[in-house]
Amino acid sequence: MSDRRDFFGKVLGAYAGLGALGALYAAKRTWDPLPSVKAAGFTTIDLSQAQENVLYTEMWRGKPIFVLKVPKQDKKAYEDKRLITVGGDKFFIAIGLCTHLGCIPAYYPDQHKFICACHGGQFDAAGEVLKAPPPSPLVIPPFTVKGKKVVLGEAGPEYKKLKEAGLVA
Amino acid sequence: MAHFDPNARPFSHQWLNDRLAVDTLKRVLSTEYWIPKNINFLWAMGMVLAATFGVLLISGIFLLMYYIPDTKQAFDSVNYTIMSEVGYGWLWRHMHGVAASVVFLIIYIHMFTGIYYGSYKRGRELIWLSGMLLFVSFSAEAFSGYMLPWGQMSYWAGMVITNLFSLGSLDFQGLVEWIRGDYVPGQAFLGRFFMLHVLLMPLVIMALIVLHFGTLRLPHVNNKDGEEIDFEAEAEKWKAGKRKEAKVIPFNPVFLSKDTFVLGVYFIFYFYLVFYHFEFAMDPVNFDPADPLKTPPHIYPEWYFLWSYEILRPFPKDPGLIAFGFAQVIFFLLPFLDRSPNVAPANRRGIFKFWFWILLVDMIVLTVMGKVPPIGIYTTIGTVAAWVFIILWVLLPFITKAEKPVRGHK
Numbered sequence: 233m234s235d236r237r238d239f240f241g242k243v244l245g246a247y248a249g250l251g252a253l254g255a256l257y258a259a260k261r262t263w264d265p266l267p268s269v270k271a272a273g274f275t276t277i278d279l280s281q282a283q284e285n286v287l288y289t290e291m292w293r294g295k296p297i298f299v300l301k302v303p304k305q306d307k308k309a310y311e312d313k314r315l316i317t318v319g320g321d322k323f324f325i326a327i328g329l330c331t332h333l334g335c336i337p338a339y340y341p342d343q344h345k346f347i348c349a350c351h352g353g354q355f356d357a358a359g360e361v362l363k364a365p366p367p368s369p370l371v372i373p374p375f376t377v378k379g380k381k382v383v384l385g386e387a388g389p390e391y392k393k394l395k396e397a398g399l400v401a
Numbered sequence: 402m403a404h405f406d407p408n409a410r411p412f413s414h415q416w417l418n419d420r421l422a423v424d425t426l427k428r429v430l431s432t433e434y435w436i437p438k439n440i441n442f443l444w445a446m447g448m449v450l451a452a453t454f455g456v457l458l459i460s461g462i463f464l465l466m467y468y469i470p471d472t473k474q475a476f477d478s479v480n481y482t483i484m485s486e487v488g489y490g491w492l493w494r495h496m497h498g499v500a501a502s503v504v505f506l507i508i509y510i511h512m513f514t515g516i517y518y519g520s521y522k523r524g525r526e527l528i529w530l531s532g533m534l535l536f537v538s539f540s541a542e543a544f545s546g547y548m549l550p551w552g553q554m555s556y557w558a559g560m561v562i563t564n565l566f567s568l569g570s571l572d573f574q575g576l577v578e579w580i581r582g583d584y585v586p587g588q589a590f591l592g593r594f595f596m597l598h599v600l601l602m603p604l605v606i607m608a609l610i611v612l613h614f615g616t617l618r619l620p621h622v623n624n625k626d627g628e629e630i631d632f633e634a635e636a637e638k639w640k641a642g643k644r645k646e647a648k649v650i651p652f653n654p655v656f657l658s659k660d661t662f663v664l665g666v667y668f669i670f671y672f673y674l675v676f677y678h679f680e681f682a683m684d685p686v687n688f689d690p691a692d693p694l695k696t697p698p699h700i701y702p703e704w705y706f707l708w709s710y711e712i713l714r715p716f717p718k719d720p721g722l723i724a725f726g727f728a729q730v731i732f733f734l735l736p737f738l739d740r741s742p743n744v745a746p747a748n749r750r751g752i753f754k755f756w757f758w759i760l761l762v763d764m765i766v767l768t769v770m771g772k773v774p775p776i777g778i779y780t781t782i783g784t785v786a787a788w789v790f791i792i793l794w795v796l797l798p799f800i801t802k803a804e805k806p807v808r809g810h811k
Contacts, residue, residue, distance in 0.1 A: 265581075
């Protein structure tokens with residue numbers, strides 16, 4: 233009799249457990265980003281009209297994106313390995329949030345550098361840290377180059393190469 | 402089978418007793434639930450908290466009728482519709498905001514009363530643990546509520562706090578995006594935090610309040626001397642009419658009338674804040690609508706989270722997160738880290754006396770340092786205070802293990 237009860241107890245437990253697992257999975261999926269949100273997670277930027285030393289701010293996944301055609305006369309920044317070559321020109325593309333506490337630095341074209349008003353951090357025209365507190369360079373988002381355009385959100389071969397070299401952040 | 406008197410008139414006393422045992426319920430839950438006489442006004446903080454929760458619930462119901470959980474409309478539904486169109490909408494909002502802030506002040510007083518008198522030991526461990534669960538739930542409730550006006554502080558606090566779940570170098574970006582339902586806080590985020598704030602967390606809190614009361618029923622509340630009272634014997638004295646001799650009073654009506662007096666004083670203080678100083682609970686930065694492309698220069702949490710925020714701040718990323726996690730869970734372990742059997746006021750417990758007062762002062766210092774910008778001497782003070790907090794908890798088992806029995810105790 234007791235064996236029989238134990239057995240039914242286990243069957244009931246397994247049955248209810250399966251249902252609970254299914255419900256948990258459904259609950260997890262309900263909280264996932266919606267397909268429309270994911271589809272909007274890609275931003276295409278046309279770089280053919282970009283002018284040298286002018287900062288363009290785009291938006292990708294709700295974050296500001298800095299796009300800068302790096303001026304040739306800034307030799308140090310121009311030779312930086314983090315730059316992205318599109319159609320023969322070198323671009324600096326990064327998430328425009330200071331790596332210290334997430335403020336948005338401003339670009340000073342005459343000095344070729346970014347200065348953060350919050351805590352005084354500075355970055356050069358390739359996003360490298362010139363002055364603390366930021367602990368690391370401005371972060372390069374996943375990108376892929378398509379002709380004269382760059383698609384953000386998709387990791388292309390150029391991005392993977394940068395990532396392997398540890399240069400994206 | 403139960404006996405039902407066929408002659409009892411519907412809804413008469415006996416009719417209800419037969420069906421609902423109202424007399425037994427009243428006896429067990431109020432008229433014969435015994436409270437020691439040897440207490441002070443700090444023992445009223447539980448009822449003050451329950452009443453404040455009631456105020457939050459009622460003011461929240463009125464706010465809920467006009468609030469719109471939509472990223473484009475939320476800000477105006479609070480700052481325009483509720484504040485200037487709805488009759489007395491400003492009252493509900495200020496009551497809700499001030500109560501949300503004051504409730505943490507009372508929670509901290511309630512917690513430190515428990516720590517001071519050792520009310521987490523000798524059968525009272527579950528009272529402490531269920532109380533800590535309530536503290537965590539109130540924190541989640543406060544945070545989710547803070548998101549709803551969708552101002553600059555809502556948005557950026559939401560950004561920073563959800564970012565903590567990437568767990569530093571573990572870089573769990575997927576988990577962060579799952580919690581937000583988006584890459585940054587957006588509609589999905591506002592919708593789910595609205596749900597948490599108005600339904601799930603209140604349900605959890607109400608269930609925990611019932612549990613918290615339940616854990617009190619058998620061990621009873623502590624008293625000013627940590628004396629072990631034979632509640633049954635003392636109750637017999639009271640019931641026999643020897644009310645002066647008995648060390649206890651019934652919860653209802655005797656203790657409750659004292660509670661009600663403290664509540665009266667408390668509500669004068671509370672409504673003074675609501676009518677004349679509500680601005681302390683209303684951060685000016687949050688009166689700018691959320692802007693994903695503009696970070697406020699200085700992001701800080703509400704005052705009641707500042708101490709744990711300050712423990713996160715002075716350290717590098719990963720150790721900071723570990724220290725923050727430590728601060729969140731360590732209070733739960735208090736009944737097990739305190740190795741002394743003494744249930745007595747901290748001032749009679751040797752080194753523990755210093756431990757208690759240093760902890761209290763340290764948490765006040767952390768709170769103040771969390772508010773000022775992290776520069777110069779403030780960084781140093783904050784770092785020292787964070788280390789003092791950690792060291793205090795590491796020392797606690799050793800201090801209490803070596804503690805001598807307090808006079809009058811075994």
